Amino acid sequence: MRLDQRLIADMIRPGTRVLDIGSGDGTLLDYLFRTRGCDARGIEIDMREVTRSVAHGLPVMHGDADHDLAHYPDEAFDYVVLQRTLQAVERPREVLRQMLRIGRHAIVSFPNFGHWQLRLKLLTSGRMPMTAVWHTPWYQTPNIHPCTILDFLMLCREEGYVVEQWMAVDEDGERAPWRRSIRLANLFGEQALFLLRRRGH
């Protein structure tokens, strides 16, 4: 399991109800069930991954973050997880609202567009930056809503979400997480990971 997935798993209390949006091959679901005794379920957009997950006995349904969260009741889960997908959804603010409606906590990871390499490339070349993380050209990328760590914090403030934990991780999720200054994280973090809850909860 990738380090960033392990960091997500570490944020989740054992025995809780978890919804993993974009559960992929089901690694996190399987881990949460086996090691944490969680009631962990997934939503996945890629039908091949859904079939593979269900064939491994994991509860996964075909669906996506934009269209399927509205059908769950309030606080149906303790944690709702969205890994590396926020930048690719149609309406990120609405997705976050739904996550924090159906879950007591939201765990969100996304690639940070404020990383120094991106800033430097845009400044020097005057063209949309391409890096190891942001590797698809602008006309093909599924990442239609990129944001920086600071942008995300501003949105959380506007929406009244409490940041319980945050950390910056590198893309491969190999190096240890980093959680000092937000400004430095916004410059040097390739990927950000947030644990949120609604104010008053």
Next chain:
Amino acid sequence: MDQTTPTQIEHAHMLFPEGMQLECGFRLAPVRVAYRTYGTLSAARDNAIVVCHALTGDQYLAETHPLTGKPGWWSRMVGPGLPIDTDRFFVICMNVLGGCMGSTGPRDPRPDVAGEPWGTDFPPITIRDMVRAQKLVVDALGIARLFAVVGGSMGGMQVLEWAATFPDMVFAAMPIATSPFHSAQNIAFNEVSRQAIFADPDWHGGRYWEQGAVPARGLAVARMMAHITYLSEEALTRKFGRRVRRDPYDKAGSLSLFGEIFEVESYLRHQGSSFVRRFDANSYLTITRAMDYFDLGAEHDGDPSRPFHGTRTRFCIVSFTSDWLFPTSQARLLARALNRAAANVSFVEIDSDKGHDAFLLDEPDFDRTVRGFLSGAAEHARIGMTHAP
């Protein structure tokens, strides 16, 4: 066309002399439920799976059919080492109430008029009545909780009704190629089937037994029409294309309008004529009507999620891309209804060009889904752990 009445065979069954109260208010007694079992019930009685059959299916799930001599309708799915593994699970399959393969139905003698079958006077039954009749058998077998209920098409409706009516008895539910309610289009197809039966001169107002007749022509047309809805354009094209054959009974040959017949026509005629040998017209009417009445939200202001609030059953919904009788859009309605109830739901759409019948045919992804879902659920239910290495 073959006009013989289906042979009477003794089907294994349980008899419940006290009968049961039907949803329509009528008390049906006695009630007989014909059933078959496969595999062995564990000492803890925790490994039972009920498989529910579709409109024209029956209890001969995984063995040679005594009437047709053909393999059981799901023998490719149910058996030792197969996705529904009878080395591990105890599988029960029952002929539905209203059917004609040994369970109480319109062909049975009515208790109030000596020597006369029910015929069209058989009380209207619902999918829930079918499930309640099945529960009589499950109770009699001493099974307090079913590990799983599995079924496709009308069998899927029964799965949903099992989970909605007896939520504590169903650990896992697998509704396949089905819908939370029977759609207007499907009611329309059923109505055409029924009108074909009514239009047969041998129908005799439903009292065809008095004339020693069966409305074979009408029932065959009903089956032909319905059979088209079970397939897909791709499947028909792949199987038959536009291929033509000479009608062996037509002396005029290609000089006459129907001297040549398309292979698809010949196939449908065969489907129709072999069906009337094993099925009763009044049963067909009773069961199609039960499907038409099916609507999980009917008693809940149209909300199909309400029967599932608080459910602890694990669901796995399966649909097929080319199924236009029970399309994925209806499976999705079901998935979302279960989401609203915060139920544990898996939902898979299998890529297949075989239409509605895909659930009966060779689809490796589907097999993997069935096997995987049941294994995963068994792990959660902690059954069969004694066999674990």
